[in-house]
Amino acid sequence: MHSFNLLNQAIQIAGLNLRNSMVMPAMLTNFSDSRGLVNDRHLAYYRRRALGGAGMIIVEPSYVHPRGRIRNEQLSLCDESALPGLRRLAQAIHEQGAQAAIQLHHGGRNARSLVTGQQPLGASPIPTPGLEEPRVITPRELNEVIDSFARAASLVRQSGFSALEISATTGGLLGQFLSPAANVRMDKYGGSPENRVRLLKAVIKAVQDEIGSDFPLICRFNSQEDPSIKGGLSLKEGKEIAILLEKAKVHAAHVYVEYDGAPQPLDQRPLKKAELLHLAQSIKEAINIPVIAVGRIDPLSAEKALRGKKADLIAMGKALIADPDLPNKIKEGRLESVRPCIVCLRCIDNVRTDKILECTVNARAGHETEPSAVPASPTRKVLIIGGGPAGMEAARMAALRGHQVTLCEKSPRLGGLMVLGVILNPDLIELKDYLIRELRRSQVRIELNREVTPALLKEMDQEALVVATGGIPVRPEISGGAPEITLNLCDILGLLNGKTPPVVNPIKGTLWRLAAWVFKYAYHPSLLRGLMTINFPVGKRLVIIGGKFAGGELGLAYAQKGKAVTIVEESADLLSDLGPTMKAIYLAKMKKHGVTLLKEALVLDITREGVHISMAGSPQLLEADSVAMAGGLKKGAQLIHHLQDYPDPVHLIGDCNEPARIKEAIAAGHKVGCSL
Numbered sequence: 001m002h003s004f005n006l007l008n009q010a011i012q013i014a015g016l017n018l019r020n021s022m023v024m025p026a027m028l029t030n031f032s033d034s035r036g037l038v039n040d041r042h043l044a045y046y047r048r049r050a051l052g053g054a055g056m057i058i059v060e061p062s063y064v065h066p067r068g069r070i071r072n073e074q075l076s077l078c079d080e081s082a083l084p085g086l087r088r089l090a091q092a093i094h095e096q097g098a099q100a101a102i103q104l105h106h107g108g109r110n111a112r113s114l115v116t117g118q119q120p121l122g123a124s125p126i127p128t129p130g131l132e133e134p135r136v137i138t139p140r141e142l143n144e145v146i147d148s149f150a151r152a153a154s155l156v157r158q159s160g161f162s163a164l165e166i167s168a169t170t171g172g173l174l175g176q177f178l179s180p181a182a183n184v185r186m187d188k189y190g191g192s193p194e195n196r197v198r199l200l201k202a203v204i205k206a207v208q209d210e211i212g213s214d215f216p217l218i219c220r221f222n223s224q225e226d227p228s229i230k231g232g233l234s235l236k237e238g239k240e241i242a243i244l245l246e247k248a249k250v251h252a253a254h255v256y257v258e259y260d261g262a263p264q265p266l267d268q269r270p271l272k273k274a275e276l277l278h279l280a281q282s283i284k285e286a287i288n289i290p291v292i293a294v295g296r297i298d299p300l301s302a303e304k305a306l307r308g309k310k311a312d313l314i315a316m317g318k319a320l321i322a323d324p325d326l327p328n329k330i331k332e333g334r335l336e337s338v339r340p341c342i343v344c345l346r347c348i349d350n351v352r353t354d355k356i357l358e359c360t361v362n363a364r365a366g367h368e369t370e371p372s373a374v375p376a377s378p379t380r381k382v383l384i385i386g387g388g389p390a391g392m393e394a395a396r397m398a399a400l401r402g403h404q405v406t407l408c409e410k411s412p413r414l415g416g417l418m419v420l421g422v423i424l425n426p427d428l429i430e431l432k433d434y435l436i437r438e439l440r441r442s443q444v445r446i447e448l449n450r451e452v453t454p455a456l457l458k459e460m461d462q463e464a465l466v467v468a469t470g471g472i473p474v475r476p477e478i479s480g481g482a483p484e485i486t487l488n489l490c491d492i493l494g495l496l497n498g499k500t501p502p503v504v505n506p507i508k509g510t511l512w513r514l515a516a517w518v519f520k521y522a523y524h525p526s527l528l529r530g531l532m533t534i535n536f537p538v539g540k541r542l543v544i545i546g547g548k549f550a551g552g553e554l555g556l557a558y559a560q561k562g563k564a565v566t567i568v569e570e571s572a573d574l575l576s577d578l579g580p581t582m583k584a585i586y587l588a589k590m591k592k593h594g595v596t597l598l599k600e601a602l603v604l605d606i607t608r609e610g611v612h613i614s615m616a617g618s619p620q621l622l623e624a625d626s627v628a629m630a631g632g633l634k635k636g637a638q639l640i641h642h643l644q645d646y647p648d649p650v651h652l653i654g655d656c657n658e659p660a661r662i663k664e665a666i667a668a669g670h671k672v673g674c675s676l
């Protein structure tokens, strides 16, 4: 068993005692309304994270001035109307034993006129790419900003928070002044690091004058900016800034690296585990105040970092959205029961598209106020059909509530489409394994290789039925489609589960049967990923019909294995089922790996030579050795016609109800499992 002595050890920031070294960093939630007030959703969400054992919770970026507001749903620290809610929030966190801090934020050039009704203000007239051009802030407005931070700090102290964090990353005005790429001023606020840090220092001084220099004050700033940004902050300058902050009597440095204009800013790309630790280490070498490190730091890397004195505290963001109990599980040595974040960035995409924060793997994140696993009364015999994410979550929750649950899965293994997904996307492996582990630990009776047929249904004595059989593949009607080179995503999944696809070329037939037999007994994602380099079942030149996420992921995985991949999409929008962050990431990766993307391309025919398409009215042949049909799924279940007269409640969930993604499947499973 691993030891996490240092992570679990209590630590102090300016005399403030934290029960351990784990910190939840500030993350927007979009839970508020246009008044910017704390509501029950905030209380439940943050209370839950505090209950999970974190040493300190830093509540989301909250605007100190209406002109610096970046979202309609952001929390306000502008005036006294915020006080009652803030008091309840600080209390809710403290009651669970965590220290409560909150981030003070002014969006600067990132504020949106749609939200504020005014042009954003910046250090210089340089916009964040994709956002509005700011007007240069006037000296009077600068004084107003300084005053607004001081007023906000006073509200924080009055409402009982035990610490505050000033946001000085480039996501806000103070960080934009620090950045040589965003600040090209020639006055006392521009040029040297001393000048660029002047505004931040003035803010710190005003805050200290208002609430005292002993009140724990954390500053989040960039150790460097994304190296792809021309003229961005260097690590050398980041260290100089850290030293100046220490001199200004900041009590802890929260080391970040991001740039809103970078092609893939830090929080908008899947980081490798502990990828940024070396930056925290560099800053720590320069200063003597506690350093908080952040950036997909897993428990093992965290403990190692503390032991190696690379940081003093560890911030865990998405990991705590995914599993608020992570700190307690670390303390109790229960790492195997940690619900893993799969870095799908759905949380970020929700927030970026003005929805509330939600999470793929944790259906309760953002929904903590809704009823959970209360004991069922009366308890019933429940049959779950299908062992994909929807069925597994429904079964687990229903069993947790006391129902007698049986889950039937027709294939030899649990996971549903994730059995295929993990081969293409290794980040899913931990989630699939977690869902299976938790299901096996529950009281659910699991029957594999058990297809529920209408006849079987009649035989089974059940009192409630949950159908989670997945979507039905859309098979485009293409005249003369050559079956010998054509594969369907579900055929590939079937093959992995030991089933020979229905239509195969006679020469390849034996190979298919052999492969199906082997995979039935020897399925291992990394082995199968390795096999993707050979020319079976997919040849060297692969054309994928369907440019939504499933087709895109398949194409990318094969391109990474050296195949020549072309994706054909009928509509004008590729990856239309992804949020903006993931879409940008996938498109960039596809470009890097040479995937040809054809939009508004109509498939006319598939022959042994390849795929005949029409683009802008002109026909073309895309030569191919294999063609994969990834036209998506449609809702429906083969059993559906036999369920109309079923005497007990029937629930259709997941892809068979509405094809979407794992997030929707788990959420639907959770909801039905909690409501049966």
Ligand SMILES: Cc1cc2nc3c(=O)[nH]c(=O)nc-3n(C[C@H](O)[C@H](O)[C@H](O)COP(=O)(O)OP(=O)(O)OC[C@H]3O[C@@H](n4cnc5c(N)ncnc54)[C@H](O)[C@@H]3O)c2cc1C
Residues within 6 Å of the ligand: 360, 385, 386, 387, 388, 389, 390, 391, 408, 409, 410, 411, 414, 415, 416, 417, 418, 420, 421, 424, 425, 428, 450, 451, 452, 453, 468, 469, 470, 471, 489, 549, 550, 551, 553, 554, 639, 653, 654, 655, 656, 659, 660, 661, 662, 663, 665
């Ligand atoms: C190639 C590919 C990659 C994907 N990658 C991602 C990704 O990275 N992230 C993401 O969020 N989503 C991804 N998805 C989508 C995601 O996998 C699905 O949305 C999700 O698996 C749906 O879950 P489900 O439980 O509703 O159905 P499924 O996962 O389809 O599970 C249904 C299960 O029911 C079983 N079953 C069917 N009929 C019966 C029966 N009569 N009796 C017993 N068992 C039966 C099936 O064998 C299957 O195991 C991907 C999809 C594809 C096709």
Ligand SMILES: Cc1cc2nc3c(=O)[nH]c(=O)nc-3n(C[C@H](O)[C@H](O)[C@H](O)COP(=O)(O)O)c2cc1C
Residues within 6 Å of the ligand: 025, 026, 027, 028, 029, 061, 167, 169, 171, 220, 267, 271, 294, 295, 296, 297, 315, 316, 317, 318, 319, 347, 348, 351, 357
């Ligand atoms: C949904 C979401 C919203 C975030 N919003 C902010 C923000 O407004 N300001 C900020 O400084 N960081 C924000 N972050 C970044 C986190 O604070 C954290 O630094 C980042 O997620 C990396 O840490 P992690 O890998 O442990 O999640 C956000 C992260 C997430 C997931």
Ligand code: SF4
Residues within 6 Å of the ligand: 318, 319, 321, 322, 340, 341, 342, 343, 344, 345, 346, 347, 348, 358, 359, 360, 361, 362
């Ligand atoms: S939505 Fe995805 S990235 Fe965000 S916390 Fe959940 S699993 Fe992690």
